[in-house]
Amino acid sequence: MKLKIAILGTRGIPNHYGGFEHISEYVSAGLVERGHTVTVYNSHNHPYTKDTWNGVNIIHCYDPEYLIGSAGQFVYDLNCILDARKRDFDVILIMGYTSSSVWGRLYPKQSAIVTNMDGLEWKRSKYSKPVQNFLKYAEKLAVKHSQYYVSDSIVIKQYLARKYDINSRYIPYGADMITPVEREQITPAEAAKEDYFLLMARMEPENNIETILDGYNLSNSAKPFKVLGDTGNRFGKFITHKFQNDSRIEFKGSIFDTAKVRALQNNSYLYFHGHSVGGTNPSLLEAMASEALIAAHNNPFNQAVLNTDAFYFSNPADVKQLVENVQRQETEKLMVNNNLQKIKHLFNWESVVDGYEQYAIECYLNYNNGRIIS
Structure with missing residues (x-):
């Protein structure tokens, strides 16, 4: 029909x-x-x-x-x-x-x-x-x-x-699977494999950006934290001002080159997903498809997608603990692969x-x- x-x-x-x-x-x-x-x-x-x-x-x-x-x-x-x-x-x-x-x-x-x-x-x-x-x-x-x-x-x-x-x-x-071309979109200088933390979101309170950066700010990590998103709105200006003295935090603005975003996700040490309102979030699926290791805000929406294949946080203390202690070993590789299989078969x-x-x-x-x- x-x-x-x-x-x-x-x-x-x-x-x-x-x-x-x-x-x-x-x-x-x-x-x-x-x-x-x-x-x-x-x-x-x-x-x-x-x-x-x-x-x-x-x-x-x-x-x-x-x-x-x-x-x-x-x-x-x-x-x-x-x-x-x-x-x-x-x-x-x-x-x-x-x-x-x-x-x-x-x-x-x-x-x-x-x-x-x-x-x-x-x-x-x-x-x-x-x-x-x-x-x-x-x-x-x-x-x-x-x-x-x-x-x-x-x-x-x-x-x-x-x-x-x-x-x-x-x-x-x-979500589309990441391609070899997308993996190669950024130079080694821009993204050394697994050498930085990353979040990508609209600058809105319910995306828990302040919670994430508060936790990172309290940590002793030497890895930089890249923040993707337009900081021109009121909340974005508040966030950039609040963390202006932490030189480890890099506000990169909006990046509309999909291949470059996917490569940044793929190369990150840990990808933070703070969305707490809404349904299945497209940027979360893209991070899964990009083979990122994910730390997600602890809420039913994210849990329904990620299940046990992510780390979860609810407050800055949780974020600090993850930043300082998450390892990239076999268990974490399995989490990444499980999320990739979800993209292949469910999303x-x-x-x-x-x-x-x-x-x-x-x-x-x-x-x-x-x-x-x-």
Whole structure:
């Protein structure tokens, strides 16, 4: 069965922003390869201006975010939804709900609506209390106005079942294996094998960057600590100021060269993953695929992916202990290899696309038969 599928809720493809754009690239192109007709909605500000990409149809909708800030996302999503109402898509996949679910009453009735429920956005500490309350409301609206749901984490699936009594389909993110070319992207001077610690994250409190660097700052390690991420926001400026006197900490800024990032992950002594809110994090999967030894913040999201194949921390004292005591021996090599096997067999893009294709077909058939998937 070949379907007409639309993907809404992202800034567009190819990816120039984040996780939803990244997965939309792979899923849209993969579905086209399987014979489906796929359309992705792009912001009119997106640098890619053509009407097709790798066989995927692109519809450019007006996005005033550059003029009016975050409120523009709501206008952009409304424009995408209004355009989709004019078309006869079999299935509409909405990536996230933050600025789209408020328009839920306008979702096209002729299409089966599938929403990827994202992480627990309302838990993010960067948001004020009123914004957190709005995000809880938006989550409820997404549940109310969608017929079908995707969770990218088992933890999110369990949360939705407990909170709303809905059965979402678990479909994780994917990651590509590191290539020999990517291993060679940086010079020995930039990354001596296993001679530095590394973290890569947006500069936000819930990513536990301060906790990680506090622990490292207390340690007696002679290895440098490389921090990848844009430090231009308020929290980023706070972090760089706080640790400006620790010459071992190197703030490298954002690096958009994927091959270079993967090589840095591969060559690190220990890769710190501090994300504590959300589902399966793409940067964590990439670190696993890059054969990095991982120390992760101790929370159910990370545990669901890594199981026993990582070190865990909850506070600066834990980080200090890891920095000073972790070894790179047979046990650690086994942890790295186990995570690599997870990428090969559980978090590969082929199986992710298969999951979306199978679920889209099920949703279409069930929606048109007038019943909901149990």
